[in-house]
Amino acid sequence: MSEIPGALLGPAEIRDLAGRLGLRPTKTLGQNFVIDGGTVRKIVRSARVSEGERVVEVGPGLGSLTLGLLEAGASVIAVEIDPLLAAELPTTVAAHLPDLVDARGCDRLDVVLANALHVTELPGPPPTALVANLPYNVSVPVLLTFLERFPSLERVLVMVQAEVADRLAAPPGSKTYGVPSAKAAWYASARRTSTIARSVFWPVPGVDSALVALERRDPPPTTASRQEVFAVVDAAFAQRRKMLRSALAGLAGSPEIAVRALTAAGVDPQARGEVITIGDFARIAQELGRGEGRGTGPATGPATGVPRERSPRGPRREPGRVVE
Numbered sequence: 001m002s003e004i005p006g007a008l009l010g011p012a013e014i015r016d017l018a019g020r021l022g023l024r025p026t027k028t029l030g031q032n033f034v035i036d037g038g039t040v041r042k043i044v045r046s047a048r049v050s051e052g053e054r055v056v057e058v059g060p061g062l063g064s065l066t067l068g069l070l071e072a073g074a075s076v077i078a079v080e081i082d083p084l085l086a087a088e089l090p091t092t093v094a095a096h097l098p099d100l101v102d103a104r105g106c107d108r109l110d111v112v113l114a115n116a117l118h119v120t121e122l123p124g125p126p127p128t129a130l131v132a133n134l135p136y137n138v139s140v141p142v143l144l145t146f147l148e149r150f151p152s153l154e155r156v157l158v159m160v161q162a163e164v165a166d167r168l169a170a171p172p173g174s175k176t177y178g179v180p181s182a183k184a185a186w187y188a189s190a191r192r193t194s195t196i197a198r199s200v201f202w203p204v205p206g207v208d209s210a211l212v213a214l215e216r217r218d219p220p221p222t223t224a225s226r227q228e229v230f231a232v233v234d235a236a237f238a239q240r241r242k243m244l245r246s247a248l249a250g251l252a253g254s255p256e257i258a259v260r261a262l263t264a265a266g267v268d269p270q271a272r273g274e275v276i277t278i279g280d281f282a283r284i285a286q287e288l289g290r291g292e293g294r295g296t297g298p299a300t301g302p303a304t305g306v307p308r309e310r311s312p313r314g315p316r317r318e319p320g321r322v323v324e
Helices: 013-021 035-048 063-073 083-096 136-149 164-167 180-185 226-238 256-262 277-289
Strands: 054-056 075-080 109-113 129-133 156-159 190-195 209-216
Touching: 013 083, 013 277, 035 063, 035 129, 035 156, 035 190, 054 063, 054 136, 063 075, 063 083, 063 129, 075 164, 083 109, 083 190, 109 156, 136 156, 136 164, 136 180, 156 164, 156 190, 164 180, 164 190, 164 209, 164 277, 180 190, 180 209, 226 277, 256 277
Parallel strands: 054 075, 054 129, 075 109, 129 156
Antiparallel strands: 156 209, 190 209
16 A cells, blocks of 8 residues: 555644643653654564554554554554543544544554553454554563464564563573563564664653564474463573572472473573573473472463453444444
C-alpha cells in the first residue's frame, strides 16, 4: 500500500493532541511518544508488515505507530493501559485515515484497554506480528509474556532501551548475556537492528533506544517444562559469579545433585551461567527433573518468572471501539 500524505502525526500535532487531552507524559507508564513520521515508517518497513496482516501493538499512546501500521494495510489490535489514550485512538485514526472509517468505526482497528501483562486473549483473528514502541519500564516482561501467551506470533519488532536491546540479542559468552537473553532465546532468535535517535521522541528520553527483531522458532527439545527451564535460568544468574554447581544447589536440593545433573546434561559443573545456551539450560532442567530431592520455589508467572495476576474478561464491542 502506498504511503498516504499527512496520515502520520508530526511534532506539532502530537503536542496539540496532548494539550487538548490535558495529557502529561509520565515516567510511571513509560510514555515517550514518537513524533517523527520517518521513524514510524522505518519501523513498519523493518517489521515487514504486509497488507492484510493482523498485528498487535502494545502501548500505542497517541497513535503514531498505529497510523503507520494501518497505512501499510495491517489490521491492528492496540493494547493500551491509559483509558484516556485508549478512548482517543479511534478518533485519531478517523481524523488521519478517514477512508478506513465508516459509521461503525474502523474495522481494521481493535483497541483493548488493559495492562499488557494481564492480557490473556485478544479479539478477532490471532495476530502474526507484534510491533511496538514498548514502555521502557516493562519492555522485557511484556515481550516474554506475549511470546508465551500468543503462539501465533511469528515475528516481533520492538523499540526498547538500547541497553535492553543488547541484552535481548546477546549471545552466550558475551558481557550482556543474562536472563532476558536466555528466556528470549527459548522462543525466538533475536538481533538488534538499528539505533533510534532520542530526538524523535517527546518528551526526549534520557537514554538511547534501539530496535530488536525476533523470529519465532521451536524451543529446544526437552522433557522439562518451560517453567522448569526458566527456573534453572533464574537460579544460574541469581549470583553471576557462582559456578553452576553452587548456583543450582538450592534448586537441585544439594550441590551433589546439581553436579550429577550438570554432568549428565554434558555441562561443566564449574561453568557459569553466562556461557550456557538455552539448549544447555533445557538439558539441565531435564536432568534435574529426573533426580530426587529437587528444591522447589514459589509459583511464578509462565513467561517472566514473576508472579502474575489474571484480569477478568471484558465485553467485546464493535470494531474500532475500545474493549475493556
